[in-house]
Amino acid sequence: MNWDIIQGKWQQFKGSVKQQWGDLTDDEIDQIAGDRDKLTGKLQEKYGWAKEDADRHIDDFFRDKS
Template sequence: MNSDTAKGNWKQIKGEFKEKFGSITNDKTTEAEGTFNKLVGEIQEKYGETREAIEKEVKSW
């Protein structure tokens, strides 16, 4: 497991927390940020890409 894959795991956890925490507090910004972080984390874990490369790709969609 390379460092980008490990970072992806952590980002998924943080994303899930923000997603749930945002819905608990009705903070849509935190909830949306959590969803995005979770997506980036999952892609990063699977492919071992850097966060910057993944964000650039996702934003181009």
């Protein structure tokens, strides 16, 4: 899925993101605002994943949303 679309529809994705990655707070999800780099960084921070792992999880998650 195109990240411009994700950014534009971030309000719609927030609930799904929170359900998928429950360790993210509502404030963190608001701060991410559809920015892939911010989401990657937060997932690395919260889950201890390498960048590549975080990117894979993001790709898998949003692939299902397209």
